[in-house]
Amino acid sequence: MSFPTGFLHFPAMPIDIDIAHVARLARLDLTDDELEVYRAQLGVILDHAAKVQSLQGEPQVASAHPLGFVNAYRDDVVVPSLDRDEVLAAAPETEDGYFVAPPALETG
Amino acid sequence: MSPNDLTIVAAGERLRAGDLTAVELLEATLDRAHRTEAQLHAYLTIDRDGALEAAAAADADLAKGVDRGPLQGIPMALKDNMCTRGVETTASSQILSGYRPPYDATVVTRLRDAGAVIVGKTNLDEFAMGSSTENSGYGATYNPWDISRVPGGSSGGSAAAVSAGSALCALGSDTGGSIRQPASLSGIVGMKPTYGTVSRYGLIAFASSLDQIGPLSRSVTDAAVTLATIWGHDPRDATSYAGDYPDPSAELGRGIDGMRIGVVSELAGEGYEPAVESAVSSMVESLAEAGAEIVELSLPTFEIALSAYYLIAPAEASANLARFDGIRYGHRADGSSTETLMARTRAEGFGPEVTRRILLGTYALSAGYYDAFYGQAQRVRAAIQDDFARAYEQVDALVSPTSPTVAFPAGARVDDPLAMYLSDICTIPSNLSGHPAISVPIGVDGQNLPIGFQVMAPALGETTLFRVAAEVERLAAFTARPVLEEVAS
Amino acid sequence: MTWEPVIGIEVHAELSTRSKMFCGCAVEFGAEPNTNVCPVCLGLPGALPVPNRQAIEWIMAIGLALDCQVAPMSVFHRKNYFYADLPKNYQISQFDVPVCSEGHLDISVDGATRTIGIERAHMEEDTGKSTHVGDGGRIHAAQSTLLDFNRSGVPLVEIVSKPDIRSAAESRAYAQELRAVVAELGVSDARLEEGSIRFDANVSVRPEGAEEYGTKVEIKNMNSFRSLERAVEFEIARQIEVLESGGEVIQETRHWDEEAEVTHSMRTKEGSSDYRYFTEPDLVPMVMDDTWIARVRDGLPELPAARRSRYVSDGLDPHLAGVLSDMSGSLRSIYDDAVAAGAPSRQTANWVTGEVNAWVRRTESDMVPITGAQLAELVAMVEDGTVSSSAAKEVLEGVLSGEGGPRAVAEARDLTQISDTSELVAAVESVLAENPDAIESFRSGETKVVGFLVGQVMRATQGKADPKLVNDLLRNKLSG
Numbered sequence A: 001m002s003f004p005t006g007f008l009h010f011p012a013m014p015i016d017i018d019i020a021h022v023a024r025l026a027r028l029d030l031t032d033d034e035l036e037v038y039r040a041q042l043g044v045i046l047d048h049a050a051k052v053q054s055l056q057g058e059p060q061v062a063s064a065h066p067l068g069f070v071n072a073y074r075d076d077v078v079v080p081s082l083d084r085d086e087v088l089a090a091a092p093e094t095e096d097g098y099f100v101a102p103p104a105l106e107t108g
Numbered sequence B: 001m002s003p004n005d006l007t008i009v010a011a012g013e014r015l016r017a018g019d020l021t022a023v024e025l026l027e028a029t030l031d032r033a034h035r036t037e038a039q040l041h042a043y044l045t046i047d048r049d050g051a052l053e054a055a056a057a058a059d060a061d062l063a064k065g066v067d068r069g070p071l072q073g074i075p076m077a078l079k080d081n082m083c084t085r086g087v088e089t090t091a092s093s094q095i096l097s098g099y100r101p102p103y104d105a106t107v108v109t110r111l112r113d114a115g116a117v118i119v120g121k122t123n124l125d126e127f128a129m130g131s132s133t134e135n136s137g138y139g140a141t142y143n144p145w146d147i148s149r150v151p152g153g154s155s156g157g158s159a160a161a162v163s164a165g166s167a168l169c170a171l172g173s174d175t176g177g178s179i180r181q182p183a184s185l186s187g188i189v190g191m192k193p194t195y196g197t198v199s200r201y202g203l204i205a206f207a208s209s210l211d212q213i214g215p216l217s218r219s220v221t222d223a224a225v226t227l228a229t230i231w232g233h234d235p236r237d238a239t240s241y242a243g244d245y246p247d248p249s250a251e252l253g254r255g256i257d258g259m260r261i262g263v264v265s266e267l268a269g270e271g272y273e274p275a276v277e278s279a280v281s282s283m284v285e286s287l288a289e290a291g292a293e294i295v296e297l298s299l300p301t302f303e304i305a306l307s308a309y310y311l312i313a314p315a316e317a318s319a320n321l322a323r324f325d326g327i328r329y330g331h332r333a334d335g336s337s338t339e340t341l342m343a344r345t346r347a348e349g350f351g352p353e354v355t356r357r358i359l360l361g362t363y364a365l366s367a368g369y370y371d372a373f374y375g376q377a378q379r380v381r382a383a384i385q386d387d388f389a390r391a392y393e394q395v396d397a398l399v400s401p402t403s404p405t406v407a408f409p410a411g412a413r414v415d416d417p418l419a420m421y422l423s424d425i426c427t428i429p430s431n432l433s434g435h436p437a438i439s440v441p442i443g444v445d446g447q448n449l450p451i452g453f454q455v456m457a458p459a460l461g462e463t464t465l466f467r468v469a470a471e472v473e474r475l476a477a478f479t480a481r482p483v484l485e486e487v488a489s
Numbered sequence C: 001m002t003w004e005p006v007i008g009i010e011v012h013a014e015l016s017t018r019s020k021m022f023c024g025c026a027v028e029f030g031a032e033p034n035t036n037v038c039p040v041c042l043g044l045p046g047a048l049p050v051p052n053r054q055a056i057e058w059i060m061a062i063g064l065a066l067d068c069q070v071a072p073m074s075v076f077h078r079k080n081y082f083y084a085d086l087p088k089n090y091q092i093s094q095f096d097v098p099v100c101s102e103g104h105l106d107i108s109v110d111g112a113t114r115t116i117g118i119e120r121a122h123m124e125e126d127t128g129k130s131t132h133v134g135d136g137g138r139i140h141a142a143q144s145t146l147l148d149f150n151r152s153g154v155p156l157v158e159i160v161s162k163p164d165i166r167s168a169a170e171s172r173a174y175a176q177e178l179r180a181v182v183a184e185l186g187v188s189d190a191r192l193e194e195g196s197i198r199f200d201a202n203v204s205v206r207p208e209g210a211e212e213y214g215t216k217v218e219i220k221n222m223n224s225f226r227s228l229e230r231a232v233e234f235e236i237a238r239q240i241e242v243l244e245s246g247g248e249v250i251q252e253t254r255h256w257d258e259e260a261e262v263t264h265s266m267r268t269k270e271g272s273s274d275y276r277y278f279t280e281p282d283l284v285p286m287v288m289d290d291t292w293i294a295r296v297r298d299g300l301p302e303l304p305a306a307r308r309s310r311y312v313s314d315g316l317d318p319h320l321a322g323v324l325s326d327m328s329g330s331l332r333s334i335y336d337d338a339v340a341a342g343a344p345s346r347q348t349a350n351w352v353t354g355e356v357n358a359w360v361r362r363t364e365s366d367m368v369p370i371t372g373a374q375l376a377e378l379v380a381m382v383e384d385g386t387v388s389s390s391a392a393k394e395v396l397e398g399v400l401s402g403e404g405g406p407r408a409v410a411e412a413r414d415l416t417q418i419s420d421t422s423e424l425v426a427a428v429e430s431v432l433a434e435n436p437d438a439i440e441s442f443r444s445g446e447t448k449v450v451g452f453l454v455g456q457v458m459r460a461t462q463g464k465a466d467p468k469l470v471n472d473l474l475r476n477k478l479s480g
């Protein structure tokens, strides 16, 4: 099996990745070993993704909708909400009609 | 031929002629699933009761003369990233294990209204991230043509089911080729409609600006009639197209005499398997013989489309997947604070490919890197759209291979993310442009593995797309079937 | 050294649309928890947002009322951060292309008017509500968090001022004026106590005359205008003290503690403010063309500032103009109608802001059952002496109780004054006859005895005499 080598052999640019910071932003509790594997893989992928910087000229950023649609709204009309029991049935923990989570911050 | 191997159109004729009932057709389909699932694992969930009820309702309607259109009584499979009320929907992720949505996706509602029989939910790469259906949180799917190989992905379960006859047709979603590439590797038709024409409401999002639902089927006509049923403006999807929709079937069988067809020179050469290239070249010759004018086109931005895609899609995914946090639904890990609970839930619930892409997308959007990565990728996207626009000034449709390779062995690319990403090199440009594209099987290689041919058309150019695809199908006269040893599971 | 405070205020106003920003769930304060929720506002997998057109028109109205530019094209962004009451773990908000930008609002403090720049007003969605339960209900000691998503997705307009505010009093005046504008537009309940309008302040200090800004501190959790003023005051003093004792102000978010009247540093982790904004791919750009903007502009009501200056040009002093301007629409239209019917503005305004307003508050009535024409008549009756000003209050009471017009009530209740001279002369003469000592006193120069004599006449006539007329008659007789 072979792949378009032009893509694979695009010269690598050094990319520093504070992988622990990225994982924290993304709320992923990974071990140090896992972080190191992902850091290395991201390095390879980003080296190649950096090809986007080879684009010539000063093109515009793509519009929000691929086909350039604009102005989609709904009227201010109330529609029935979901049944609360059905909604809460999917939740890991509930109490008196509320979803329950631990405290926001570590205590103690 | 067993009825579950029929096309939608042929089965529909028999249902209406009264020599086949929807329940019989479903039973045959379920029987095929029963005998193939142990090897293929196309389905995550089979909703036998729901399907039987729908089939019986279709029979009752047909008996009363109530005709709901071509999908009435047709056993269909749904990729498991489309929400089905009360039926487990996981997107193949452990983080959604056991999750039963309280609502139906708009496409599901449309299928039900059309009298379709939903057999079950098919396997996919977790959250549709992958090209082999090996990244599923519930085990891989295998290719009916060779069960040591992958069916492609991420809609690999849908492709395998249609290919194996455990559904007549299926819906998949295509973010970077996830309908067309598995269709190509599994020897069936797979079509990605114009962005915004099929509602995404109820489709578990991977990359919102790229995701599009479409059909996987046994014929071009089947894809066209399925599309006609599922598409249309949806007020619940703000990106939905609100104008007039063309008739996808309007020019089927009209031939291609006088059409101008572009061959993209960037989608050939190094990295493309010779069998794929030669099958594609001979199809291009056949198209010329059938009266098309062939135009060689260079679309240079296609060279960096993959790079742009692997920034834009993960960036959007990193936000789309933030909601899976263990608070309101799905898996929850222990944690004495919300932050710890969320971080552990996500680390446990997501598989490695999803984790990788979330990290990639988070990085690409983060302070200091945004301009060089995500921002620049959006410029590339605009440039690709410009390239397409220039191409469509010269030609009516573009053609290329669907995938550089035929189905690859299971495990071959799992440890090499980049190699896996290259599976989508031909399909990604149409996602970045939002244009429709289709893969049609045109032959097999020396190992009897199917080869797909891609046709691309401008936005809302579905009528043209299907016209060309139907001619490709006629010229290819592809009749090969997977040789699958059936064993009762 | 003299320090100059530099303050910017961020206001979050919930819009009082019927349905939420991106879904059809009802906007309703105080509903049972998690009853106004759907796949969209709960962030269920597969759900998609669709913007509420009314909310977009209302933010345009807010922007136009603040003299902002309405962007010809504006987009939504995702603001990414994880929080249990933010269901998608991103907030749909706006980043570099807000709907409204570059406006201003005039405020007045101690009679001086200042113009405060408005940086931007953008559209976003509210979060759900967290209730921290456990020991003492304090955030740091909480055992668990109860989550209610009824508020999740309620349309929220964030209005950011420029750092043009220079004192705690100006902060308060700005907040009050902005609240009045939003309330006037009818786009928000603007109730501080329900949290439907919320104020955060960015406070820094710098040496008087310095160009550069000091390090700013964001203060939150002020739930009244008074606490906003007190919090800003405290924070200014705290920062000056830090600087004067050789310390440095740390850029941070601080919480106002209402009871202790101090600000506390909020425990936040470093680096958590990388919001990774990017264009919301589930939504399409909003194009606000001139026709649309003009239609919204045409629908704007008269705003408080314009109304106050109209009242001043009617002849009211600025204070009374302000008080009247803050009255309800129905009270103000009674004033407007009465003045249009020829009533003198100051007296009319006094009646409306005084007795009529007091009656409305006392009876908690939604309706004010007096017309402008009736009030004009009542004012005229006081002016021409038909009723005394104290009797007029009774007449008003009668009118408001549905007893009829002012004249009919005055007659029915026998409250008209005796303004007929011949009738009064008799009464005056008999009082003088009964009080020869008083006449004596007056003639020896003690003129204030007239007051006593007026009182006697009033008593003799059971209060129905026109005191002004009695006074005149008495003075005539005494000096005669």
Ligand SMILES: [Mg+2]
Residues within 6 Å of the ligand: C012, C093, C124, C158
């Ligand atoms: Mg805000």
Ligand SMILES: [Zn+2]
Residues within 6 Å of the ligand: C020, C023, C024, C025, C036, C037, C038, C039, C040, C041, C042, C153
């Ligand atoms: Zn809702």
